[in-house]
Amino acid sequence: MDERAPLTGEPLALDLVNTRPATPDGDRADLIGTPPQLADWLAAQADRLPAEVHERVPTAADVTALHAVRADVDAVLGALLHGTRPPAEALRGLSEAQAAAPRINELAFHDGQLRAIARRIGTPAAALAAVFAEDAVEVLSGPGAAKIKRCEAEDCVLLFLPAHPRRRWCSPTRCGNRTRVARYYQRHKPAAQDGRLSG
Numbered sequence: 512m513d514e515r516a517p518l519t520g521e522p523l524a525l526d527l528v529n530t531r532p533a534t535p536d537g538d539r540a541d542l543i544g545t546p547p548q549l550a551d552w553l554a555a556q557a558d559r560l561p562a563e564v565h566e567r568v569p570t571a572a573d574v575t576a577l578h579a580v581r582a583d584v585d586a587v588l589g590a591l592l593h594g595t596r597p598p599a600e601a602l603r604g605l606s607e608a609q610a611a612a613p614r615i616n617e618l619a620f621h622d623g624q625l626r627a628i629a630r631r632i633g634t635p636a637a638a639l640a641a642v643f644a645e646d647a648v649e650v651l652s653g654p655g656a657a658k659i660k661r662c663e664a665e666d667c668v669l670l671f672l673p674a675h676p677r678r679r680w681c682s683p684t685r686c687g688n689r690t691r692v693a694r695y696y697q698r699h700k701p702a703a704q705d706g707r708l709s710g
C-alpha cells in the first residue's frame with residue numbers, strides 16, 4: 512500500500528479532513544492541493560458522490576471551495592475530540608457552504624414524461640463544497656460522532672469512525688504494522704546496545 516495515497520472509505524467528511532496527512536518532517540501534506548489531485552481523489556469517491564459533482568474536471572475554484580469546507584470540518588472535529596466548544600465561525604462556514612448551493616428537486620419534462628431531477632443551485636464549486644458540508648453536518652451530529660478517533664500511531668493525524676471499538680489504526684497496513692515493528696525494535700534496543708546480541 513502506498514503510504515502517500517489518500518485514506519478513503521471513512522465518511523466523506525472524514526476522508527476530506529484526512530487529505531492532510533502528517534509528513535515525516537512533522538508538517539502536513541495536501542493531497543487535494545491542485546485540480547488534478549482533486550480529480551483523482553473525487554474519482555476514488557465517485558460511487559458515493561452525485562454525478563454532477565464528479566463527472567466534470569475540477570478547477571482551482573473547486574480546490575478553494577473544498578479547502579474552506581475542510582478547514583471548517585477540521586476545526587469542528589478538533590473541538591469534538593477535545594470536548595470543547597467548536598468555533599462559531601466554522602459552524603457558520605458549514606451552513607454557508609450549504610446555503611450557496613441548496614439541493615432542489617427540479618420537475619422536468621423529458622420524452623413526454625414528468626421527472627424529478629435532483630440538482631443543486633449555485634456554481635459547480637459551490638455544489639461540490641455543499642455536498643461535503645452536508646455530509647459533515649450529518650456525521651458530526653449523528654450517533655457516530657462520539658466514536659470518531661484519531662489514529663494511535665504517534666506521527667499520524669488521520670481520523671476514522673471505527674466500526675469496532677478496538678480499532679486503533681487509520682489502517683492496519685499503513686500504521687498498525689509500522690507501529691508494531693517500531694515497538695519491537697524499541698523493546699530489543701537495550702539488549703542490542705549492551706552487546707548481548709552482538710556476540
Ligand SMILES: [Zn+2]
Nearest residue numbers: 662667681686
Ligand atoms: Zn495512522
